[in-house]
Structure formats: C-alpha cells, structure tokens
Amino acid sequence: MRLRLRRTVAAGSMLALLGAVAPAAAAYAQDDPRSCRDLLTADAPAYVQCHWLATPDEALGVALFWGANDNANLKEATPYPGQFIDCSAPGSSCPTPPDGGAEGDENSPLPEDAEDGGAPECETGGDRCAVDGHDQGGDGTDNGSETGTGARTTVAAQTTAARSGTARPATAEEVAAAAQTPAGRAVTTAKGTGLRVWLDTELADDWKAGEEAFAAAVKRIxxxxxxxxxxxxxxxxxxxxxxxxxxxxxxxxxxxxASAALRQAAPGKQLGVHTVVPEFACGAVEECKTEMARRYPLLAPERIESYLSTGAVDQLTLDGGLLRGGYTAWRIDAGTAQRNQSIQLRARAWDVLAQIAAEETGLVGEVAAEEVAERVAAPLRDGGAQQVNLWTRLQDAQGGVKHLTAWDALKKLSPLQRRMAAVYDPAAPGTDAAADLKRIAEVFGQVYLTVA
Incomplete structure (x- = not known):
C-alpha cells in the first residue's frame, strides 16, 4: 500500500515525457560529418546510428603517415611511457606480500580471517581493523571522522546483520510458501506467458522502521x-x-x-533502483543546472553515480516525468531535454556501470499512435537507455485512474519487444491478472510486478 500511495503522489507531481521527432534524428545524421548511416540498409530503424571512429580519408592519412619513407615513422616509434616501477632497480620500494601470500584471494577486500564474508576479529591492545571499508577500534566502534556518522553506523549494523544470518537464502519451504501467495501466483502466471519477471517493491520505509521490520521485508522479498x-x-x-x-x-x-541484504537473501538476482537526475536535461544551460542543483540536492549526478560505482545496484531506471514542461523556464522543450539527458548518460558511460532504463508514465489514457512510438523509441535511439518501462495503470493524486490503451500502437513496435517492460500491479488488475499478463506478453518482453 505504501508503494502504491507513493507512486500516486509521484505521478501527480511529475509530468510525462515528450520525445524527439524521428525526422529530426535523421536530419542530424545527415549533417554529422562523422555519420556513416548511409552505409546502413534502407530498412534500418531510425534508432540505429553509425559513426566513424576515423573516416575513410582520415584512415588513409594514418596509413600513409606510418608507411611513408619505408616505414620510417613506425621504426622510430617507441612504446608509450607508462607508470611502472622496476622493483629490482636500486632505490625502488615495492610492497612485499606477507608470509603465506599465496593463500587466499588476492582480489578479495576482506582480510583472510574474515570467514564467509564476516568481520575479522580485532586484536586486543587497541589495534585497529577494517570492516566494510571503515576503520574499527578494538571494541568494534567506527572511528571515522566524516559527516553522517549515524547513517554509517546504521549501514554497518544492517550489513553486519545481513552477513551474520539476519539475511540468508530462503529455505525450500519458504520459497514454496511464497509461491502460494497472490504475488507468487502472479510470478508463476507471468513466467508462463514468456515474460521476464522483475519484482518491484519499496524497502526504504522498512529500513527506516528499524532492523526488525527491514529484516522481515527482506526475508519476504x-x-x-x-x-x-x-x-x-x-x-x-x-x-x-x-x-x-x-x-x-x-x-x-x-x-x-538493502543491496547487501538482498544479495544474501536472493543470491544471483539483479538489483535496481528508480530515480531521476534533473540536471541532465539542462544541457549546457548553466542557470538551469544551478537551479536544479538547488531544488534537488540529493539527485546530483555524482551522488547517483556513487550507487553505481560501488556495485550496489545493477540497473538504474531514470524517470522521464520532468522532461515535459519541467524546463520551459529555460526554453528547453521536451525533445531537447531528452537529447540532453541521453548525451550526459553517454558521456558519463553509466551503461558501463549498470544497465540504464527509461521509465514512461505518460502513455496511459488516450495517446496518438505516433506519440506512443516516439516516446518509446527516443531513449533507445539516442543511446540513453537499454530498455523502456511503461506503466500500465496510473492513479493521480485525486484518485482518478487511467489505463494503458495504446496496445495496437505498441504491437507495431515488435522489434523493440525485448527492450520494453510493463510496470504492472497484480493487486489492481484491469480485468484479472491472468488475462492482463497474457495481453502484456503480446507486446512486452518483461514485466515489473508490484509487490507491497
């Protein structure tokens, strides 16, 4: 219930995305001197792009440079200087491995006496040891000096609890019992239709409620x-x-x-979060970036990236709600906002750190077929996302409900089916869950099942 209420409020506060028009993308490709789209077949989709790393003329110039004068430049070339230390050279200082260095995993960040991911025992006499990257005193207290000590203490306690048994893989009996719940039956039905299944839940409230509530929620999920x-x-x-x-x-x-606990409770499953990065759509407009940083200090790009760089999440979903109308004060229309965001995502190479998905809430109700196709294709075509999630039902802040109606238009996007995911709440079906999921499978390749 908390998750559904939160989404109702969020949907009421966010605006739907309006993507860039396809002809515009084609025009940009024609004007780009590095575009090689003319080499693609005539039936290549608009979202498929081609760019020369070196144009044919540039490649010829490179070959002529190295081959001139009997390969003189190539013969004179030397290896690029690297940052290496010769440990055998006089005056060099290199760390030596401890005795028995062949034992253990050299890539493991944990000390050798940390068994099964647990914390090593600190030696007596005031010595310090490390747990999860934090210096600990002999009594196990965190001696860090950064701000946010309370938050770090919380995560240390939660993570230690997860590793010590509070979070553990579910038993066969627990898995069987979960399969008989309404959510479990929805998973079975969705898989039977051929859909790839994700669970869509909210653990933030449970985490804030304390260790007991958090552990119970993790165990259930x-x-x-x-x-x-x-x-x-x-x-x-x-x-x-x-x-x-x-x-x-x-x-x-x-x-x-949450990441540590879920990786213990459900090993091998991908983990994801959903958010928005308002600054991305600003492009080069400094006034816009300054204002978005002021309004949304917790959504700065470097802060969002920190969740990706640590490996805590495998998928990041970015909401498109602000892109339509959220930037009119700086004369940035929806199409430009979408392209700006995609450019930022490509430049930062976030897709190397995690899978990037776009989420679209604005296709519920009556929407023109061409608008449906463009909103789905724009993030994929621009290279800003690897998949697009569409809501199948939306309840606004006033209690009004709209359902996805553009099924015929979506069916025409069959080449994108695997990259399209439906966000579906089996507790609020259009007809019944079995019929709804069968219809979803005709259009989408994946489904995010809302689990309270």
Missing part, C-alpha cells in the same frame, strides 16, 4: 525472488526525489544495506 522465474528486484522508487530521505549519507546507507 527474498523468498519470492529466490525462484528461478525472477530475474531481479527493484527495491526503491523515486529514490532521493520524494521526502523519505533528507541526506545523501542516509540514502547511501540504505542502498548499501
């Missing part, structure tokens, strides 16, 4: 996700956008704790 039918778990939506958290340290602690 873990038992449901342990089944092979489930590919992943999205454990938070509107992360940093709503009022659940007030500091970056608190969000960081939650993400780390």
């Amino acid at each position: 873990g038992a449901l996700a342990a089944r092979p039918e489930v590919a992943g778990i999205r454990f938070s939506t509107q992360l940093g956008y709503d009022t659940t958290f007030t500091t970056h340290e608190e969000i960081t602690a939650f993400v780390a704790a």
